[in-house]
Amino acid sequence: MSLLFPTHPTTRPRRRQRRHNHLMPFLFGLGLAAPAVAVVAYLLWPTWQSEKPDDPDRIPVSVGSTLFNVPTHAFRRKVQKHSGPQERVDLSYVYPSLEASETPRHVTRENFDEHVQPVDRIFLSISAHHNATSPDARLRTIYPLYAAQASRNADGLTIQPFHDYTPYASEDLFLGSAPALVARCTRDAATPGMCMSERRIGGADLIFRFPRAWLDDWRTVADAMDRLSAQLGGT
Structure with a gap:
């Protein structure tokens, strides 16, 4: 086979x-x-x-189509710490040096009492305004409807309390010139009063917050806000 x-x-x-x-x-x-x-x-x-470069000194951020150069260490929220367009960024600066520092305070039960002290930072939020009423228009047309008679202190600062039973009850309006200052502040109560000062740059509103007690030296506060606005360079 x-x-x-x-x-x-x-x-x-x-x-x-x-x-x-x-x-x-x-x-x-x-x-x-x-x-x-x-x-x-x-x-x-x-x-x-494979390498982790050092953070740049400033990060370009676009808010409301307006470009701001934000110090890297001024961001209060890590999720906002990147370049490009954003709806809002929250920043803080040491006052009065205006240094951008993200070093947190370490508070424990043993040292809690010594940390109960006046705030040493000025806070700034930059947000897109989407054509909402501007701070200048609010000052001219809305605040006068609710404010009482104004008075002026010895340091040249005008104070207008808001009437009770209005949207701004328990607040006062402070106005100053040379340098210009417009601030709406809550009154001292169980917690110290806080102030809010707004200004518009391009498509964004800048909202500064600081303790009411700082108004004892209001010109320094107004100058600090002017300097921060200029340093951010909104274009």
């Missing part, structure tokens, strides 16, 4: 040999290409993935 079918035991080794012969050039070419691919990959690999 083996003489009738002599081809079967010889064809299989020949086919394996042919496949092996075709595979050898492919493997040889792959071996030559691998070092070249490795070199190119090494040269093109982005080095920033």
Whole structure:
């Protein structure tokens, strides 16, 4: 029977040999290409993935299509600490030096009493206004409807209390000039009063917040807000 079918035991080794012969050039070419691919990959690999660069001094942020150059350490929320368009950013500066510092205060049960002290920071929120009523228009047309008769203190600061049963009850309006100041402040009660001062730059509103007690030196406060507005460079 083996003489009738002599081809079967010889064809299989020949086919394996042919496949092996075709595979050898492919493997040889792959071996030559691998070092070249490795070199190119090494040269093109982005080095920033393995290194952590220092934060830049300022981060460009667009709020309401207005560009602001924000100090890196002024951000109060880490999620806002990036460049590009944002709806709102919240910042803080040490007062009166106006340094941007994100160093937190460490309060424990043992040192709680010594940390109950006046706020040493001025807070600033920048948000898109979407054509809402401007701070100047509010001062001219809305506040006079609710404010009582004004008086002026010895330091040249005008004070207008708001009537009770109005949207601004328990607040006072402070006005100053040279430098200009407009601030709406809550009155001291169980907690110290706080002030809010607004100004508009381009498509964004800047809202400053600080303790009412600082108005004893209101010119320094007004100058600080002017300086911060200029440093941010809203364009």
